[in-house]
Each structure stands twice: as structure tokens, then as C-alpha cells.
Amino acid sequence: MRMITRLAVAAVAAGGMAAAALAANDSAPADLNDPVSVRQHMMKNVGGSMKLLAGMVKGEAPYDARVAEAAFRAMNNAALGLGAFFPPGSDAGETEASPKIWQDMAGFKAAIGAFARDTAAAAAARPADLDAFKPVFGKVAGNCKSCHEAWRVKKE
């Protein structure tokens, strides 16, 4: 029981650290009535998690398995929710979402699905040390590149 409590405290602490890092990354709150605003907010949070993980890869912070797990879980949450915020008609205005998304929604959802799977696996992997963590990080980071390669249009 003590063990479980300690684990729960550790998890909450790690989650808190991740949340703090994420919060620091958010400049403006999302407009919940605007799917573009919501999905951009979610992507910024994903960026915040990546920053946390990359800092450990780069040696700016010591590797901490709890931080890694919390950040992967935060990304997984975004991956699971993201797909709901690309309704028809949300391809206009201040968005870098590629029109291809609405031409091939199944392909786009498959890409988000891969991101959800990889982040879930990364969180479950609980790599013991930095060397074990690096390939797990690399696999998740590959999702950022491949998805933005196919589904985003740079506007500025």
C-alpha cells in the first residue's frame, strides 16, 4: 500500500512538472468554440512535451523516467483527442492545416492513430536509462516530421 501511495505521489509530481512545462508554453488560452484554436492549442502542448523530452536527450536535464512517462502520456492524450478538431470547413483562415486533410480524412486519421499508438507504447515502455530512452524518443519524434511533412502547409 505504501509502495502504491509513493508511486502515485511520484506520478502526480511528474505530471505536475510536465503540466508546469506545458503551461509555461501556452501564451493565449484556446477559444473553445473554434476548432482551429483548440487544435493549435493541443499541438502547442505536444510541443511543450517534446521540449521536456528533448532537454533530456540533449543533456540539459538529467534523464528522469517519470518525466518521460508523464510527457508521453500528455502527448498521447492530445493524439487521442486531436482528430475531433478537424471538422469540414475548418480548412480556412489562420491555419496551416493542409487542404489534403479534408480530401483524405482516412489517411490523416491513420497518421494521428500512429501517433497515438507510438506515444502509448513509449509511455508503457518506461525506459530505464537515457540510452534506452533515446530510440523511444526518436520513434515518437518521427511522427512529428512525417505528419507535418504530409499534412501541413507552411504559411509564413
Add this chain to the structure above:
Amino acid sequence: MPGRRRSGRLLGAAAALAAAGAAAFWLATAPRRPDPALTAGLQGDAARGALVFRVGGCAACHAAPGAEPAERPVLSGGRRFVTPFGTFTAPNVSPHPEAGIGAWSLQDFAAAMLRGVGRDGRHLYPAFPYVSYARMTPQDVADLWAWMRALPPSDSRPPGHDLPFPFNIRRGLGLWKLLALDPSWVVDVPADDALAMRGRYLVEGPGHCAECHTPRNALGVLDRARWLQGAPNPDGPGVVPDITPGPKGIGGWSEEDIAWYLESGFTPDYDSVGGSMAEVVRNLSGLPKEDLRAIAAYLKAVPPSP
């Protein structure tokens, strides 16, 4: 009939002028191969060539459309490039002796890379970025050649380019080259700054970064006065960003930030690389870190956009 004689003389003079003009055009536009001595006797190192191949991003255009990234890609060609001048199709540059370039010599390859001249002696279209590759060292060309000859052959025969008049006249490219093919360095870098010098070589030469990041004039010539200041995306909608230290560029990034971006694909605020740059980063991430730092040092030395 003095009048008729005079007009006859005039006609003769005009014909002579036209003939001289045509001869001048023919001479000025002639494809010129580099001096064979440039690459004579060079031994290519395939392992080093694999790194040059990454910097050049050769597979991005010459692998089959939609092919998965591979350690030893099949350069079967076939990818189509829709441009304002017509539609280009990447040729097969695998070492297949008939369908690819397996029958070429190192000298033939150097003529294509450094002067944009094909093995048949005709001009190549600058969709193939020889305007940048012209700055490459003969040794890098030889190393790249050694690596490309070690890649799997493909017997695929992609269709030719589909270009309207006058762009279908290859000879005309000779005129374009007079305007556009200038292998001198663009950015001044202190000669004692070895890191920035290496970066300049990689960026202005084999990396051919300017081909997308620098705007072009109506004739498709890179604008040296707006070097790396961003341009319309040649692959579709959107833009290719300004990568100078200017206000719209990446002046806020440290050299470490730039090197990390080229290695990982993450910007300082952890946005991710996207579009056609994603493949560039996949290639560059396999380079020695020192080369990525060199590119960063050079980008800091580029004149900022206004």
C-alpha cells in the same frame, strides 16, 4: 538600276549580320563540359560519397514517387515537378547501364554535376540544381559517384519532360546559363573562420539550400541580393521560409538551435519541421555534428533580410 543594287547590298548585309548573330548565339549557347583534368585520376570513396549524397538530397527527387526512405535507395526516377516552365520528370540515375547512368564515366557525371551538361552533350534543365552543385569540389563529385554506382540498378524508364515552346529547345538553356550559372561564392565569410567556410560550402554547394530558400526573377535566376530570404513553395501552396538572421528569419535562433533543428527537426519552441524540409532533416540528421554546426555558423553570417 542603282536602287536595286543598293537594296541588294543591304539585303546582303542584313543576311551577313543575321548569320553572324546566329553564329554568336550558337557559340554562346554551346554546352561546355568541364576540363577532364579536373576529375582525371580521382579515386572516389563510397562511404564519404554516402554523406555527400545525404547533403545533396539526391533521393528526394530521384527515388520513385512515394518510395520509403532507404539506406540504399533505388534511384529509378519518375517523380514529376510541375513548374511555370512546364512539367519535369526526374530521370533514372541508378547504375543500370541502359535505363540509368551505369554506362557513364566519372567525367560524364562531373559534366552533369558541375556544368549541367548531359552525356549526350546537351544542356540539362536546371530543375536539376547544377547551379549550386557547380560549386562542389571534384573530390566530392568523385566520392558521390562512387556511392551512386553502389546503389541498386533499376530498369525503369520514366517519361521525358513535358515542356511548351520555347522551353523545349535545350539550346536556349545556353543563354539561361550565361545569366544563371555563376559558381562564385555568394556570401563573404572570413577566410580564417573554418567552420563558416565549411558551412558555406555545404549550403551554397551540394546542399543547394538557396534553390528553394532564395527568390528567383521572372527568368528563374536566383536573386543573390535576397539570398535565403524565403520564397514561394515550389512544391505547392505556402512558402519556404526566410532563413537569414533578419526579423522574419531565424535571427533569434542560436547556432546550437539551428544545429539541433537540422539534427532533430525541432524549432526552439518545439514546432516540428514539415513539408519537403522533413526529408532534408532526415538526410542531415545522419551527418557529422560538426557539419551541422558549420551550416549554423554560415547562416549566422548571411546578410539579414530587411
